[in-house]
Amino acid sequence: MPIGRRIVSFPCLLFAALLCHESLGIACAADPLPPRVVIKHHDLFVQIIPDQHALVAKDRLTIEVPQQKAPIRFSLAPTLQIDRIALVQGSTGTESPMHDVPFEMERGSAPESAQEVRISSEVVGTGLVTLDVQYHGIINDPPRDPRHLRFVTPSETAGHIGSEGVYVSSESSWYPDVPESLSTYALLVAVPTGWTVVTQGKVGESRACPAGLCVSDPMVVTEWAVMQPSEALTLVANTFVATFRDWTAKTGQKIRLSTYLFPDDANLAEEYLDATARYLDAYIPLLGPYPFEKFAVVENFFASGLGMPSFTLLGSGIIKRHYVQPYALGHEIVHSWIGNAVFNHAERGNWVEGLTTYLANYYWHELMGDQAQAQDQRRLMVQGYNLHVPPERDYPVARFTQKIDEHDNAIGYQKAAMLFHLLRQEVGEETFWRALKHLVAQYRGRHAEWRHLERVFAEESGRDLRWFFAQWIEQDGAPMLSLSEAVARSVSGAPAQKFQLEATIIQSNKPFRFPLQLRVRMEGDREQM
Template identity: 35%
Template sequence: MRTLFLLLPFAVLLGGVTACEARTPQVVRQEVSVRLDPPQHELSGSSSVRFAAGAGSVAFRLSSGARVSEVTLAGRPVPYRFTGGLLVAELPGTGAAQTLTIVYRARFNDPVSASPGAGEDPSYGVSGTITSQGTFLGDSAHWYPVPEEVPAQRQVAVTAPAGIEAVSFGRRVSRETRDGVTRSVWQESHPVGALSLCAGPYRVEDRTVDGIELHSYLYPENAGLSGRYLDAAARYLRFYSALFGPYPFEKFAVVENFFQTGYGFPSFTLLGGAVLRLPFIVDTSFPHEIAHSWWGNAISIAPDSGNWCEGLVTYLADYYLKERRSAAEARDYREQLLIDYASLVSPEQDFPLTRFESRSDPASRAIGYGKGAFVFHMVRRRIGDEAFFSALRQVVGSRLYQSASWRDFADAFSKSSGKDQRAFLEQWLTRPGGPRLRLAGVTNRREKGDWSVSGSVAQQGAGYRLEVPVRLETQAGPLETRVALAGEGAPFRLSAAAAPTRVVLDPDAEVFRILSREEIPATVNSVKGSRELLGVRTANCRAGAQGFEDLLASLSQQDARVVSEEELAKGEFADRDLIFCGVPGERRLLPHWPDGVQVEREGFSVAGERYSGPDAALFLVLPRPGTAGRVTALYLPLSEAAGAQYGMKITHYGKYAELVFAGGGNRQKARLAVPESAAAVVLNPLNQAGL
């Protein structure tokens, strides 16, 4: 199927789904009622579904482990079959609407790890679980009979032991605790997607802001964070409503999960307790999930058109909020997207954005989130802020509570800018990778008292049509031009009265491109993206064999070969990236330490602070001497317990090269300077310079 997909023309790829399938029966209303039994990991439920006149055979998705006790129509049994998670019932053909009722029980007990790995699966493999700690029932658990199409109206009633509060989509119609049970009812005005449900011994706080009902459902130990998150919810809902249009749901709730997740559902976000307590989350991951209210929830992704949603939300939350704070922060973020892509995505792993569905590994995340965000940035730079945000409002106005494809965005950008943007988008969406750019033939000449600097921007591989900024730095300040590139190269010339010092290609990282190996600094992501990583376990490795393997798995390197220091000395591994667990006996095997770092076998010092007790760990990534583009990493936990506590955190610091953990968390972090040898040419003002 994917091979055929790539052969379709762009107009079809961006056009969404064709109407080739039989029309499903119209679902007028669905009412779901469930009772949770946490000690038994079970729920008992019933669902009444009203179909429009003319419905015959109707189908539902329901957990394959469910036990269906009855399927009735007006109290009378209806023939049905239930196999492999698909329930099909036959309704008598009539000219009137009919209500089908399904009664069932189901058990959900997916294992939840107390210390989950740091992979790319945001659910950690949990689709449905009901426990005394808490309940999480995702849409893929099919915890209720899910009809073939979303109902026009939907209501959910949840009953649980007293004190167990539940949250689902829609407005909270009622909530009470009586006779040993807590019951709540949720109703949607505009149902979207399949339902998810969460429950736990929450402390609940409510408020109303601008007509939107806000709720917090937090565990007692985190209930004190409620005000902070509700204040932030009000702030970001106002901010994004001004950009896109009115908030599309009846309520917004911040809900705590009993394991570490970061989900944005229609009308609530679900964050793990440890995540909630991180001080920066309220202004990073939290607005990301709020932006999903419009993009991904109120407007879903059209099937088989490519997931545009994660790239757009990354751009509008993770990136755009930084841009509003600081131009320097914004530039660093764009540059980091390019570094991550070059570090994590190999040609064998690459694919077009029209094939991105969801993240499954670091490479797919760098493509769908990072490259996707960069595409939206380039469109915005091309058409301007007014046209860009006007186009987003157009998409909201035309596709709200429906699905959208890349085609819908291309059309909206074209309409708002007054110029067809489809050809520009096509090259970024339907091809893997991106352009490889460099400066070529740069010369510096004195002409009639002024300086004339000329050269070209060269492009390797398939020709992209784009404008590349080129900056000339002089002793009196910078000058800039934009080079229109369509084929293998395009010339530029800049004149300056003051002596030139340097020419820089795309100095502010405004264009998506594949960085050369020489432009990529050593980072944690260099280890994650390595295709030839060798693990080296030294006699000084205090993580233990299993601890080192766990670290490699968290870095998506579970298949990396691991050797002893003695085996390394005997083998031919000059072309490998290396990661040492512990300090090797031969110091020559390691690069020179950065300034301010000292490492011994029994401890280490960073920035003047000494670490020698068992509660500390160091992780360094440095260029491997004598091997272009290769890195050497040092993992130095000072005890097995420190390795267990801190090792799995390292993967979350992908852009850093120097990490220190102690006292329960990260104490220090630093990045290496970004090399720019392939993107800059230093000029000699007294003589002609060339490249």
């Protein structure tokens, strides 16, 4: 029987080329750094006045000063003014003795850059130091439409307090921060009556603000506790309708599920709670226990699709469009483990988005047994890379930090995702998932880089994977293949319609080490891999 079309397929999507060892060298050990001054804990009382774009705050900082003669430097938004900094002596109770300390301010090079506050090493000793920082000011950067296609980025804002809603994040510099700090937080947040505050961690009591404590009336104060160290703190507030469900996963883990939706969309709460439970039940067995006490779906007043520790912030437009698909809500839930429990120095190479895309956008379909949809996702990711990444604009996956446009999305999300598919094929099914679970357990509450992933997968597989990470992560490019010849011959002595296929595949440009599957389509639309 004559053979019809020959289709070369790439179900594992291999993209990069062999490279010399002096390229990026992600496996090399990092130079040891001297101990840093870091903030261990924030005890924050924040009052938010939306119609004035204003906040008034006091932050009691517990700072670790590891060596003598180390000044304390922290950042704060340029629109915020410090009223007082005091050194708390002895006990850290509210009545602890304290005295004012001098400080210097240094403005950033650009008007929007955070200002740096410096406290001399002559003022503080070593060990744990407690400072009270009182400040007030304006956070008013109204969200703008992105300068590129909206489907890959949210609206642009460094943070905004207004009558339409409140959103402040690490980019807002709305609280004192020291780079590289992994901090816990205790918050007391005051907002106008009728407003609700949402942030990371566990919510406590809400009550009317006691007389004389808040700057305006009427206000309500809510307690939040973030007990797990975090890179940053994001806080949102609006006139939400809150819905709660105390839920138990199939593994027995108890998690509070919740939605904070605008009144017009409150009827969608059950749909989002059901979808959240479905994704958690799927990913807990793969990645280990869910890292937080709660997961909340929170509606935002501007376009966004953001995943923070223990909640996701989704724009109102997509909330209304039932944003419960695996590439949407599922993607943000996977970030609970990958990115929000295991941290990533994105500027040193962002592996988080590629792995999250692989697990949510692609693997969900495999997990559900939908092989056709899984294959289609692989095809779409290949097409995205081919369409948006011409050779002259390509760069290594190891150099991806964040997506600015479709070009970055194709490299850091789609191409990187399929490299994890290839890694899974390389080390084997059982080893891949065991290594992934060990990665989460080992680096929870810590930063992991590409070199750490290489180490974990090499240890679990018992193999040297240096060639793999050098070839697929550290170099740009993609395989260039052509099928120059294919000849089918009948096998003598075999039953009828049995053939032997000999094909010549030419690899152009750079050589690549990878497995390759051929799909053969015969008459009658029969296919064989």
